[in-house]
Amino acid sequence: MAVALVWFRDDLRLDDQPALRAALERGWLPVPVYIHAPDEEGDWAPGAASDAWRRRSLAALADALERRGSRLLVLRGPSLGTLQALAALTGAEAVLWTRRYEPAIEKRDAKIKRALREAGLHAESFNGALLFEPWEVATKQGDPYRVFTPFWKAARAQWRTPRLWDAPARLPSPDAAEAPHGIALDTLLPAPSPPWDAGFWQRFTPGEAGAGDALARFLGQALAGYASARDMAAEAGTSRLSPHLHFGEVAVQRVAAAVLDAGDTIAAEDRDRFLAELGWREFAHHVLHHFPKVPDEPLDARFADFRWARPLQARLDAWRQGRTGVPIVDAGMRELWHTGWMHNRVRMIVASWLTKHLRMHWRHGARWFWDTLVDADLANNTQGWQWTAGTGADAAPYFRVFNPVTQARRFDPEGAYIARWVPELAALPPQARFAPWEQPELLRRLAPGYPRTPQVDLAEGRQAALEAFALLKRAR
Known part of the structure; x- marks a missing residue:
């Protein structure tokens, strides 16, 4: 069976995982790999809280893969050289991944894609993070939007029912491709000592299962009345899905579909207000892609x-x-x-x-x-x-x-x-x-x-x- 490297990044889930789905549907044996290379993110390498979450989320992904008969290969960068070496070792003919939109990562990924293709590998990226790609929504003049309301109106006009996908109960083992075992997570991202992050986990459970629980809790407890309760500081009136969405533990398409399918018990005002918050997330990525200097310079x-x-x-x-x-x-x-x-x-x-x-x-x-x-x-x-x-x-x-x-x-x-x-x-x-x-x-x-x-x-x-x-x- 031909082999494909499925390169996990900020898409730490199995359901609605476009790279994994593509590998399976095209008959490739998927080798799941995560490469730790924070120095490749320029001036915005992940912070301490992000690393604390990532450690737990990767552990949850590794457990989910093992339950399905696969495993996660954890390696340290540089990303291009590591992918090339792993492809040579496993005989992989393809490398698949989900797109990210940070300026330094977009440049890096474009370079990686060119180099892999020049080496004769099939290199392909997918949208797994946004409802709309940043280049899919533009003004009538073809320019990027700088104001949210017309952006979201144009985006909603393009809305299509998402094609959701549940990962199979069993996955092929990377051992068939003679994949190595990589680095232990505790070595790559050691737990903080002393455990300054202990309070985080009283509120959140990183990983795909934790994201699913958070979504179910929001749908059952906070979506009704969201439009008014979301601003009340002492109430659990928000979804608290933001870290799960950032790390790709749940697809935004699945979240949007669940809200739209919530039924007649949910007022249109509550549903539309939450979808607009997802829209602000889309708008932020739209702006960052088109104006890559905004993390450091004023857009105005x-x-x-x-x-x-x-x-x-x-x-x-x-x-x-x-x-x-x-x-x-x-x-x-x-x-x-x-x-x-x-x-x-x-x-x-x-x-x-x-x-x-x-x-x-x-x-x-x-x-x-x-x-x-x-x-x-x-x-x-x-x-x-x-x-x-x-x-x-x-x-x-x-x-x-x-x-x-x-x-x-x-x-x-x-x-x-x-x-x-x-x-x-x-x-x-x-x-x-x-x-x-x-x-x-x-x-x-x-x-x-x-x-x-x-x-x-x-x-x-x-x-x-x-x-x-x-x-x-x-x-x-």
Whole structure:
């Protein structure tokens, strides 16, 4: 039987796995392989939280393959040389993989595909990460979209019922191709010591089975009412599928199909709102593909000359550690540190505080999220930070400055989220948790360890941001 290397990357699943499916349907013996080569990802090699998740997700994939009679071959890069050597060793005539869209990876993969084909191998990549390829949705003039609403309208017009695929119960063994056994996962990605990631796994279960459970839980518990509950910080009103989607543990096509098939008990408003969130994920990849410099440069070129504040290390550290003196901001940053995740509404609030009230460059925040989020995705992370900072595609205007007290009162009305993640404020009456500096005696008596005042006065910080933006406009 002819052999095909099935190169796993951020597509760590068996169902709806296009490379594996192609190998089986074309009669090739699939040899599943994962190659660890973080240095090939340029300036955006995976962060610590991503590596912690990847280790567990790869272990889950290896177990799933072994239950089917196959196994995962884990190797260390460089990717091209490793694939070439493995193809020669196994006699493989094909290398198949699922596409990624990060700029450094797109360039690398194009080089790998050319080199493999020049060597006489069949090299083919597939879409397994998006509903629509970035080059499939364009304006009438053929340009990429920079605004979400027309992008999503055009994308939805192209919607086709996805062709889902369940992996077979048994797979051929790579031993028939005399494949080597590779590197132990514990050697490649050792578990953290001490286990700083322990809180992650109280909320998440990496792997395809964990993704399936998360999807079922969302469909059964949170899809109904999603449109309103998704913004409430203390409620489990979001899908929490983002890390599973990032690592490809569930296909976005399967998620979308499940939501569309949820039945008449789900209001159209809830269904469409969630599909639009998947649309924002698509839009982020669309922008990253067409504007590959956005992880480091503003998409809105006006902001290349914006007067960001000097990044004072003490202020930046206090933001990272959840010690800003603004409870909703501190709650979000502590949730991130403990769980590797943060509620989406709160992400916008903490990002606005950093980029508007502190006026620090959005890259400082993007880098911190990149290292600490289990769903750290270059397209989505960049989109989120540039959107909040007012510098990106379809961005909130820079002069829109979130008031963190107003936001907390609206989206955490009982102060439950704040009490959960800033427990020193739990003794305060709920309405005193939003702006405790307004009741200094109560704060001193019931929460003596919490900062007496915010890093900057809210009104003064907002005014300084508006003045900096006014200077930018006058310079034009």
